[in-house]
Amino acid sequence: MTATTVPPQQSNRGLVTALVAFLIILAIQIVLERVLDRVWICECGYVKLWEGGVNTPGNSQHLSDWYTPSHIIHGFLFYGLAWLLFRNRPIAFRLGFAALIEAAWEVLENSPVIIDRYRTATIALDYYGDSILNSAMDTVWMAVGFLLAWRLPVWLIVALAIAAELFTGYVIRDNLTLNVIMLVWPMDAIKAWQGGV
Numbered sequence: 001m002t003a004t005t006v007p008p009q010q011s012n013r014g015l016v017t018a019l020v021a022f023l024i025i026l027a028i029q030i031v032l033e034r035v036l037d038r039v040w041i042c043e044c045g046y047v048k049l050w051e052g053g054v055n056t057p058g059n060s061q062h063l064s065d066w067y068t069p070s071h072i073i074h075g076f077l078f079y080g081l082a083w084l085l086f087r088n089r090p091i092a093f094r095l096g097f098a099a100l101i102e103a104a105w106e107v108l109e110n111s112p113v114i115i116d117r118y119r120t121a122t123i124a125l126d127y128y129g130d131s132i133l134n135s136a137m138d139t140v141w142m143a144v145g146f147l148l149a150w151r152l153p154v155w156l157i158v159a160l161a162i163a164a165e166l167f168t169g170y171v172i173r174d175n176l177t178l179n180v181i182m183l184v185w186p187m188d189a190i191k192a193w194q195g196g197v
Contacts, residue, residue, distance in 0.1 A: 014090050014091060014092045015092070018091060018095045021099070022095060022096065022143060025096065025099040025100055026099070026139055028103065029103035029107060029135070029139060030132055030135075030136055032107045033110055033132050033135055036107070036110055038110055038130065038131065038132050039131050039132065040132050040133060041061070041132075042057075042061035042062060042131055042133075043057070043061075044058060047062060047063065048062040049062070049064065050062070050063070050064050050065065051064070051065040052065070052066070054066055054174070059127075060129070060130040060134050061131040061133070061134050062133070062134060063133065063137050064141070065134070066174070067174075068138075068141050069167075069175070070164075070168075070175065070179065071139075071141040071145065072141050072144055072145035072164070073161050073164060073176050075098065075102075075141070075142040075143060075144060075146035075149060076145050076146075076148070076149045076157050076160075076161055078142065078145075078146055079094070079145070079146045079149035081098075082094035082095075082146075085097075094146075095143065098143070098146050099143065102139045102143075103139055106130070106135045106136075106138055106139055109129075109130070109135075110129045110135060114183075115127065115129045117183060118183070121183060121186040173193060174194060178190060
């Protein structure tokens, strides 16, 4: 066995540790969102795999939607950040770090202050926050992005992120980049364009 080879038992232990840590963080996120009085699932009473409407009551309520690519890109970005800060730490630790950031954002995003910010600064006038199911799935989608970044070449991850941003920007006039800009530094020109003016 070479110095870089990891015994299978140790590798499996690392994956189990990563999964357990991720599930604990996800459970804490869910509890905190319930404390914030978030609804469990869409008030429509059913769960969909995909919600294709952007300005509909089902947006941000189901398993995936047009904002799912943004959360996958979060995973790409958090993988890069964890690699920069903790490259000598096991992947389980780095995934836990990424999950903590995403879970903290999901709780903050579903707090009254951020919901109000979205409603006043962006075109999301009818946004009332995510369902707990959607928010939990956003964290799962982030983990998918993280694991893709762990396994795929950097050039492919960059290409996937750019393609996702361009595609969602074209189709729904919103994406991760525009979402951040409008949340931090709203611009009337972007808001008008997003509104179809």
